[in-house]
Amino acid sequence: MAGASAVPVPSSHLDAARDADPATRAANAALAAKLPFSDTRDFEAARRGLIAPVPEGMVKSGSGTVLWNLSEWDFINGELAPATVNPSLWRMARLNLANGLFKVAERVYQLRGFDISNLTVLEGDTGLILIDPLTTAEAARAALALYRAHRPDKPVVAVIYTHSHSDHFGGVRGVIDEADVKAGKVSVIAPAGFMEAVSGENVLAGLPMMRRALFQFGNLLPRGPRGQVDAGLGKGIARGVSGLIAPTRTIDQAVEEHTIDGVKIVFQLAPETEAPAEMHMFYPDFRVLNMAENACPLLHNFIPLRGAVARDPRIWAKYIADAIEMYGPHADVMIGQHHWPTWGREAIVDYLEAQRDLYKHIHDQTLRLMNKGWRPAEIAEAIDLPPGLAERWSVRGYYGTVSHNVKAVYQRYLSWYDGNPCNLHPLPPAPAAKKFVEYMGGAAAVIARARADFAKGEFRWVAQVMKEVVYADPSNKEARELCADALEQMGYQAESATWRNAFLYGAQELRHGVFQLPRRIAMSGDTMAGLSSDILFDAMAIRLNPAKAAGQSMVINWHFTDRAEKLAMTLNHCTLTHRLGAWAADAACSITTTRAALDAVILGKLEVPTAVASGEIKFEGDPSRLAALFMMLDQPGGLMFDILTPGEGR
């Protein structure tokens, strides 16, 4: 998913970062001794087929602003990890620096290192089929330009989105023109449920997801051995303009075969896996299998740190098993929409079997212990990758971790509640913290003991207990510093890029406060236009402030002529509901307009009086009722809400 747009990285913040403590050095050295660093096949695979690197290592906007700059990671230049970086993560951070235009097979090319994800190009008989046009138009445009600099200049005839995450569709306007889509010259293909998934996951809870994604990806961390080194799936997320062009064709059957511009494509739907709407593809003429994002060379997330509905690792493993069965015997190359390919039939099957077992193992072992009554944190502590998997680079937790994936499995089946009624109605974090600190003899006493534990390398506990002191009194600078120091050592030890980013960014906010990003509209016009009216009206409903709505009720009819849609919206019991297709006889007000006009009003591009004067919005009944309703809605809040400290009024 996309992160924040162009923001200055406060590099002075690195000055406060401490070096690795002895316990961190020991932990990182112990891991380095266990892992098979002599196996360098991934480095060969990541370089294989390179035609040309990303020009200057950069992507720039039309006006010359640098939006993506691989030289920010120039410090990643040797085999030996600094003491402040987990050695296994360092290896992945080096691999993810491979970039440019790569030939994968005859008529199959990939652009890597322009963004977190890959753009795949299939050469059709007359034009190009593009798979996953990156996060931003600028990144996708630059990637396609590099391809065209080295290959025959052919028009784009189709774009395929493998799944509903924005790093796989957001740059579409950089590579095709919507007018060509409308004219039928370019088709846009996506898995069933794509548009619903784009709005479902990222709209209603979009704001907190964006805030939390800053922790996951480390967007606001300086790059460096004490800062961001990688994002697991790639180096980071490209900045620039994201958009969306809705699919003209969806893949609805479990397996569908189509010939697009002379290229045979077998689509295998894999819903509810890494994304709610996702699909794999097999290109039989090229003998290439594309696993989208379901078999990256790492352990992926069952719930990412940004937050999402829990994914289903049982089904995920099943779809990988189906792909092995259907395409394994026929594939010479396996690609994904992140990272590098795997070549060779036996290697592909071996790789996919490990992926299948990775997801199934964590699912099954979590349930085994759940069925013995174990609690989430206990299961997370007990389970690790089994022998045979643990020493494989391709299943290690650079993005997801066994620990937080175990908790996602628990949540999926048994919810947030561990069943202990003492945890059913506890005090909220801030008042509980005050009590804890008071019972423990006050902040100074807790800090003194935590310092002794810090010296012993007990960073997890120090962060845990300092969180209470900070929540009891966010102005306690000593507690904040000690908490930051502990998080930082945990970041230096983390094999997962997302854990490292979260720990280090948490330390940064404790030390320097919350860096206020400029307020901006969270949703693009494309995303808004892509929303069903059902989701759009629920997006309005979740802003209703009950204190302002108390005692009021009304019904308002809406007619959107551009979509031939009617709906009746009801306010009652401080709750907004709507019924699609309904038209209430007793409505206080009926509005005839277009969804385009309503979207423009919400985006602040159209004033209601102007629209009424021009006839774009027509009212019947009492328009003051609608104005009154809008007054009951909260304004969208700021992105940078408090996380490391309790926040106002809580």
Ligand SMILES: [Zn+2]
């Ligand atoms: Zn992705």
